[in-house]
Ligand code: SF4
């Protein structure tokens with residue numbers, strides 16, 4: 001898939017609703033503390049963070065800033081992207097969780113429809129996905145690190161991302 005097509009796909013598949021207006025949910029890599037620094041500094045960089053990411057979840061968009069694509073893998077919080085960022089946009093001193101909430105869409109989840117499925121449970125190292133009597137999974141937001149590793153494991157695409165502040 002071409003980069004332009006991929007960004008278009010991400011933009012359309014990861015959206016949130018706020019005030020009845022659909023807005024793109026742009027998820028930045030962890031380790032930043034100034035959101036405006038991406039627009040200021042990344043223009044002068046060859047996307048070092050993206051090339052350093054072994055999980056290949058960082059994509060450099062057309063405006064030359066990095067976003068996360070959690071549709072195929074997740075973030076190990078390995079620090080590599082922060083270590084290579086020469087301009088300090090990403091820095092280990094700013095270490096924090098990915099700024100998005102991961103949740104299970106009950107209308108899409110097979111388990112909420114009475115089908116036994118634990119596909120999302122195994123990849124979660126934080127044991128943040130809780131089942132009630134083997135069904136009806138929900139994500140414990142106190143434990144979830146928003147790493148995203150559960151997202152691609154769901155056969156019904158029921159694990160989604162939303163803005164933490166909505
Ligand atoms: S390494 Fe730093 S400056 Fe370069 S694209 Fe990534 S965040 Fe921007």
Ligand code: SF4
Nearest residue numbers: 053075076077078081
């Ligand atoms: S912390 Fe590691 S896995 Fe996560 S985005 Fe940065 S380089 Fe990729």
Ligand code: SF4
Nearest residue numbers: 124144145147148150
């Ligand atoms: S995003 Fe949250 S629930 Fe999913 S694997 Fe990571 S910690 Fe677990």
